[in-house]
Structure formats: C-alpha cells, structure tokens
Amino acid sequence: MVMTTLIPESKERMVLSDLPVIDLSGKRDKVRKLMVKACEEFGFFKVINHGVPKEIIDNVEKESKEFFSLPTAEKQKAGPPNPLGYGSKKIGFNGDTGDLEYLLFHANPTSIYDRIRNISSKDSNRFSSVLSDYVDLMKELACDLLELLGEGLGLEDKKTFSKLLKDSQNDSLIRLNHYPSCDSDADQRLSFMKTKDDKSSRVGFGEHSDPQILTILRSNNVEGLQIQSPLDGNVWIPVKSDPSAFFINVGDALQAMTNGRFVSVRHRAIVTAQKSRLSTMFFVAPSLQACISPLPEMVTLENPLKYRSYTWAEYKKTMYSLRLASNRLELFKLDCNKESKDLMR
Numbered sequence: 001m002v003m004t005t006l007i008p009e010s011k012e013r014m015v016l017s018d019l020p021v022i023d024l025s026g027k028r029d030k031v032r033k034l035m036v037k038a039c040e041e042f043g044f045f046k047v048i049n050h051g052v053p054k055e056i057i058d059n060v061e062k063e064s065k066e067f068f069s070l071p072t073a074e075k076q077k078a079g080p081p082n083p084l085g086y087g088s089k090k091i092g093f094n095g096d097t098g099d100l101e102y103l104l105f106h107a108n109p110t111s112i113y114d115r116i117r118n119i120s121s122k123d124s125n126r127f128s129s130v131l132s133d134y135v136d137l138m139k140e141l142a143c144d145l146l147e148l149l150g151e152g153l154g155l156e157d158k159k160t161f162s163k164l165l166k167d168s169q170n171d172s173l174i175r176l177n178h179y180p181s182c183d184s185d186a187d188q189r190l191s192f193m194k195t196k197d198d199k200s201s202r203v204g205f206g207e208h209s210d211p212q213i214l215t216i217l218r219s220n221n222v223e224g225l226q227i228q229s230p231l232d233g234n235v236w237i238p239v240k241s242d243p244s245a246f247f248i249n250v251g252d253a254l255q256a257m258t259n260g261r262f263v264s265v266r267h268r269a270i271v272t273a274q275k276s277r278l279s280t281m282f283f284v285a286p287s288l289q290a291c292i293s294p295l296p297e298m299v300t301l302e303n304p305l306k307y308r309s310y311t312w313a314e315y316k317k318t319m320y321s322l323r324l325a326s327n328r329l330e331l332f333k334l335d336c337n338k339e340s341k342d343l344m345r
C-alpha cells in the first residue's frame, strides 16, 4: 500500500511528492486508517485493486466515445441540460462555461434509459445497459468506501454514510465529460489560463468543490485533473492519469457531516493534451429530504459545531443559484466563537 506525505521543500513552500494511493486489497484496519488520513489531509485519494471489472470500465469508455462522436443534433436528443441531460460549453445556470461537452443523469436505470432512448443513431439499449451496470458497481464501491470511512472514524453507527446512498430515494448522479483535444477549432474561442510552467491551457471544468458526499472519478489515459493544494490555494497539483484506478474526492456534505475534519477538495480539469479526454464521475448524494448535519461524535470542545443543519434539497437550491467556483459550504457555516460560547453557558 502506498501512502505518501507532505515533504517540506522550504519554510514557505511545500510540495507533494505524490497523492495518496490506497490499495483496497490491503488489511481492512490499515485501509480505513489510510482513507481517513487522506480525507483529512487532501480530501482526495486514488484507489487500486478496487474489484471493478476492466471489461465494464472499457465498455463505458467505448460507449461514451461513440456517443460524443455523434452529430450534435443526435447528442441533443439526450435533452437540454436542465440541469440533467446533454450539455456543451455551458455549466450550470449562472454563466459558467468550459471547454467540454457532457451527459448528466440521475444514477438509476430508468432515468438513464429515458434520457438516451431517443438517440436513434446509436444502440441506446446497449448504451443504457452499459451505464446502468457501471452505476451498480459504483454504488457498491461507494458503499464499501463509505463504510470503511465510518469504521475509520469510529462512528457509533458505521453505516451512517452508506445508509444515505442505500436510501432508494438517493439523488446520486452519473456524469460523462468529454474534453476535446487542444488542436480543435474551439482553441480560438475559449478562455486561456497559465499553468505552473507558463504553458497556456484551456479551462475544461473550472475550479469547484463537489457539493455531494463523495465522488468517484475515472478518466481515460489523458491528463487534465488538478487538485488544489491543501497548503496553498494558489498551487494546483496535477493528478497523473491512471485509467485502471478510481479517484475519490470528499464532497461538501461529507465535510459538513465530519464537522470539517474531512476536506471537500477544490479541483478543476484543464485541457492541454493533444488527445481528447473522457472522464466519468459518480456523485454520491442523499435523498432530497435527508438532513445533513455534523455528527455528534465529530463535535468536541476542540472542534466546536461548525455548520448548521440543512436538507440536501436546500443545499441544491443554493448551489444552483451560485457560480461554479463559489464556496457554497461557507454559507452554512456557524459563527464558531458564538456557538462555543453558547455551549459553555
């Protein structure tokens, strides 16, 4: 099992030798400890030996590649992004743009099938069944990870997190992103940014944190994902692509439930490659009625209550009214000093 730590380069600057890699075939008690450490330090880790069959992963990549190569009019049959459906360039409702196209669905077979059955030039049954199989496996993997985290944190109910996903009304999503290669005509039109080595690159998906509990990301063999350094918000750490692995990130809801012990990592996707990039995200979300609030065992005198309770529906309403880069969870933060004083009274 590989697990690396921060290496101080100088007093002012720290560099990350590598990001945490967790081998899920390792001993359970070691795996859960490493996962908790990774969620506290980075809000991000990679999992290997995850047990998801390569064939299923390859099928998703093949089907999404085929879908994104269809004529625009065909892709649009998956519906305008309202917010679910097929979207291109526009992200959300508040003026965010990026150099990508995407499919965004509720992660259940009926929603997936309903969205893609109208795409006549594609075997939509096959596409739906490949995605549904993938979603089933993502749910299984996510439940395992959430239970490991519950155990690792020593929660009284180890299934606190996984129960939210097991709820039949869960609001989890599946997203397929396609970032065209740099030499496309879109080059001329899109916003540019400077990377660390001063090379120009395009914004694929701008910086943000994921609002949900946990995200499981997988991409083809093309770089692009970056996470914000936990030590310096101006430093972006490139994540080396690994198509055989999954990348896990903590979302805002898990940060809130752990009362800030786990960090919802800010991340972004940039486009520098000469090859187009395909990524698939499974976002674990509770039901709309679920109440998200810091767990009692996460609130201590040293770490007083940081967030107010909210329903997932309330959080979604807020997030859709804001820009991609906004720090949504800040709006649910309590005045820690005031709360501690109240507790002491």
Ligand SMILES: C=C1C[C@]23C[C@@]1(O)CC[C@H]2[C@@]12CC[C@H](O)[C@@](C)(C(=O)O1)[C@H]2[C@@H]3C(=O)O
Pocket (backbone or CB within 6 Å): 083, 091, 092, 093, 094, 096, 104, 173, 175, 208, 209, 210, 211, 212, 283, 319, 320, 321, 322, 323, 324
């Ligand atoms: C600009 C937006 C797009 C987004 C909803 C939002 O108003 C703010 C959060 C965005 C995000 C980021 C993570 C996921 O990709 C996503 C599906 C989500 O749940 O929150 C997107 C939303 C979206 O693309 O609809």
Ligand SMILES: O=C(O)CCC(=O)C(=O)O
Pocket (backbone or CB within 6 Å): 175, 177, 205, 210, 217, 219, 224, 225, 267, 268, 269, 279, 281
């Ligand atoms: O495509 C990627 O690698 C990241 C996309 C992302 O962060 C998202 O869709 O929320």
Ligand SMILES: [Fe+2]
Pocket (backbone or CB within 6 Å): 208, 209, 210, 267
């Ligand atoms: Fe994201």
